[in-house]
Amino acid sequence: MPLKNTDPCPCGRTQATPGKGARAAALPYAxxxxxxxxxxxxxxxxxAESLMRSRYTAFVLEHGDYLxxxxxxxxxxxxxxxxxxxxxxxLEVRSHRATSDDRAVVEFVARYRVGGRAVRLHETSRFVCEQGRWFYVDGDSS
Incomplete structure (x- = not known):
């Protein structure tokens, strides 16, 4: 399913909008x-958080090459x-933190439906940065 650059990003990241009581607006995909x-x-x-969010979006869009x-x-x-x-x-990002200069963990919950069944994936993922690029290493699911 292709997205337009102006469509809300599937990862759900928002930015605050100006004005008292204003709701956060979803960032456009681009x-x-x-x-x-x-x-x-x-x-x-x-x-690491941006990589995790982009990997979620890659799953939504089935971008296997990016994954x-x-x-x-x-x-x-x-x-x-x-x-x-x-x-x-x-997607709900519960926490993200650096564990060293080149390592980080991100805890998230991703929800999806397959075959009429709802699935909730709760994972704490590990990431490493090599030569300026972050990579997903592995994760623990609960």
Whole structure:
């Protein structure tokens, strides 16, 4: 499912809008994950949270090439399969923190529906930065 650059980004990242009592507005795809997915060679994600969000968006859009490129070589699978009929419903980033200058963890909950069944993926993911690029290493699910 292609997105227009002006569509809200699937990762759900928002920016505050000016004005008292104003609600946060969803960032458009082009200003959020699109800048990383569409320009991986020139614009890598600047931190582990941005990479995690862009990887969620890549799952939504079934961009296997981006997922493979951002998966650390030590744990990268040889191939990715997408479950037919999966509908991604939302992402909640619960926490993100650096554990050293080149390592970080991000805890998130991703919700999706497949085969009429709702699924909730709660994971604490580990990331590493090598030569200025962040990579997903692995995660613990609960």
């Amino acid at each position: 200003n959020c994950c699109g800048r990383y997915l569409d320009h991986w060679d020139d614009a890598p994600a600047p931190d 493979q490129a951002t998966w650390h070589a030590s744990t990268r699978p040889a191939a990715l399969d997408f479950e037919p009929g999966t509908k991604w419903l939302g």
